Amino acid sequence: MSAVRLGRLLKYTVIGGATIGTLASLHGNQYQLNSIGIVRLSRAAVTVFQIGVIYKRDLYGKGLEKSSDEYKSLKSVCHKRSAEKLLQLCCTNKGVYIKVGQHIAALDYLLPSEYVQTMKILHCHAPTNPIEDVYKVIREDLKKEPSQIFKTIELEPLGTASLAQVHKATLHDGSVVAVKVQHPYVQGNAKIDMKTMEYLVKIMSWVFPEFKFQWLVDETKKNIPQELDFEQEGHNAEKIAKMFQHVEWLHVPKVRWDLTTSRVLTMDFIFGGQVNDLNYIKEHDINPFEISDKLGKLYSQMIFINGFVHSDPHPGNIFVRKSERGDCDIILLDHGLYAVSILNNTVSQSITLCSKNLSDEFRVEYANFWLSILNRDRKAMRQHSANLGIKGDLYGLFACMVTGRTWDTILKGIDKQKPTKSEKDLFQREFPNILPQISGVLDKVNRQMLLILKTNDLMRGIEHTLQTSARMGAFRVMSQCCVKSVYSQRICQESSKIRKFTVTVAQYWALFKIKLYYTILSLRQLSVQILGT
Incomplete structure (x- = not known):
């Protein structure tokens, strides 16, 4: 085959592959043009380039001594500006990007404090979808109009996370529930975002060979499918509730299986305040040391005894309240991610073992x-x-x-x-x-x-x-x-x-x-x- 014919073949193959990939992306994202893979990849690439320019032009290009106070002060400013760029990307692309942003917020030992503090807002204040998007998922999954299922549903979500948002609702029998509804385009974006992330990490590894971030890609690829399956989350909630059924101060909301699918999770509503809400804790005369002691007991038992560990204990997922006994109750929410056994290195096989x-x-x-x-x-x-x-x-x-x-x-x-x-x-x-x-x-x-x-x-x-x-x-x-x-x-x-x-x-x-x-x-x-x- 001549070089010209080979070149044409490669050209048409690339064009055809891009076209098929774009169509697949459009279909997976329910034909939302703003969410197709090439658009999301471009946003990510532009952000990485902008962050690189910030450091090269505004820090390294100044010719300052790294030990000088001026260099350290300027480095902190560049960290903050770059972190804000990254936060903007996460909020725009949403889904997996927010999940990765939340992971960054937990890496105190690995990243500068400017990145950690900037990204922590994603734990409790992720972007919110309009109520019509929520209704759309409910209609598709539960095969009924929301009004047929719920007597009332609050328009403002109780909380918004990377993959879903939670609304307080009342059933026609008077029961008060919390309804967790997956963002409608997360499923279609997830695979594309993971590929994008993997490419960016490979570029970073090529430019900075001393840094090894493949572990972050591997973990995200393994964890995201678990967190996207709300039925699995319901089973995790029941499993942890059964493990600690003898602990009277721990509460896990009961799953309403008749109103639960892979994208909709309905659970009994339990009132409380976030574990980091110091005003709530003070107003309700709750002892902070009691909270810490009970969380310490709970997680030590999970890690060292049961081996089944709730692995997303950020403040939005742990609530506290004053009990009728006079002490403190712990309410454990969001059971999508658990540290579990990995018997081999393949992602697909480890996912099937998620209940171990x-x-x-x-x-x-x-x-x-x-x-x-x-x-x-x-x-x-x-x-x-x-x-x-x-x-x-x-x-x-x-x-x-x-x-x-x-x-x-x-x-x-x-x-x-x-x-x-x-x-x-x-x-x-x-x-x-x-x-x-x-x-x-x-x-x-x-x-x-x-x-x-x-x-x-x-x-x-x-x-x-x-x-x-x-x-x-x-x-x-x-x-x-x-x-x-x-x-x-x-x-x-x-x-x-x-x-x-x-x-x-x-x-x-x-x-x-x-x-x-x-x-x-x-x-x-x-x-x-x-x-x-």
């Missing part, structure tokens, strides 16, 4: 890693870090990422050293200097660890807002759950009754030592406070 828990091997290794941090045992840290995929001297950096504390604090004992503003400032100031190493850790670590890291970051954010980061109870509960996780596996591995009994006694002895240790530590701190006053 974290593997026993992973839970025990992670529990042992936490115990080694609490015990300040560097040899054990290195060993269990390697078992989780991080080998060599990077175990220290991994420990910092897991705990959200500096290495010096870890060596002194994180359960003895209260987090301070200077430590947080040092953490955010130094981490940007080792971004290649951090991205390398995220690229190599056990895939089950990624959502756990995100969950840890979001929980620390809640504690920071509630000003409860210094509570010792968190470490006590975590230590107890880690011990139970490790010893439970040992008991299961023993074949003789005598050995099972011996290991059980060892477990109770370890739990007793933890209780005794934190009791003594608490008494010491109390005595220091008394003497200080």
Whole structure:
């Protein structure tokens, strides 16, 4: 075949492929021209180019010394301007872009604070679709007019997320429900957006080979199909409710299956205030330390014991209220994303396993890693870090990422050293200097660890807002759950009754030592406070 004929063939192939792709994109997005793949790709490419110009022209082109105060001040300004550009792209393209923006908002250890703080608005204030779009999805999925199903439905949503928005409604029998309705064009955009994201990440990796962001693409590709299936979310809600049915202060809204499809989720409405609403907490006389303690117990149990972890605990998904008992109730919402077992590296296969828990091997290794941090045992840290995929001297950096504390604090004992503003400032100031190493850790670590890291970051954010980061109870509960996780596996591995009994006694002895240790530590701190006053 001649070069000319080959060139023509390639040309027509590209044109034909683009035409077919455009038509497929139009069909998938219900013929919304503004949402076709080439338009969304162009927006993303333009934004990336604009961000590049901001840094090249307004920062690197100034010829300033990187150690100078002027350079640092100008860098902060460029970070802020670039973050606002990125936020605008997320709000315009919506869907998966907002989901990625929310993920960025949780990466305190990886990105400058300007990006994290700017993108945090997406947790509770994502763009809202008009009510007619909501009605359209309800008609298509429930095969009835909204007025036939609901006596009333509030026009303003209770909340808007990346993939859906929630409206309060009343059924004709008087029941009050929360109706979660998927944004109408999310399904059609998702695959296109993931391809776009993958291309952009490959370009970034080519330009900056020291940064490894393929893990972010892989995780998003794995998680988005789960979050787009509201029936799966309903099953997750029922599963976690059953796991904690003995916990009277935890409430998970009941699913109304007769009014639930893959794009519409109807659940009983439970009133409360957002976990970060300090005015609501104060007005209702709720103890912030009680909130933190209960969340700590809940998530330690999920991670180290059950292995089924609600992995999107941003403030819009956790509500609190004063109970009739006089204490605090926790209301857990949005069950679309759970950290679960991944038995292989293929995306399609891992999605089908979404109802399984974290593997026993992973839970025990992670529990042992936490115990080694609490015990300040560097040899054990290195060993269990390697078992989780991080080998060599990077175990220290991994420990910092897991705990959200500096290495010096870890060596002194994180359960003895209260987090301070200077430590947080040092953490955010130094981490940007080792971004290649951090991205390398995220690229190599056990895939089950990624959502756990995100969950840890979001929980620390809640504690920071509630000003409860210094509570010792968190470490006590975590230590107890880690011990139970490790010893439970040992008991299961023993074949003789005598050995099972011996290991059980060892477990109770370890739990007793933890209780005794934190009791003594608490008494010491109390005595220091008394003497200080």
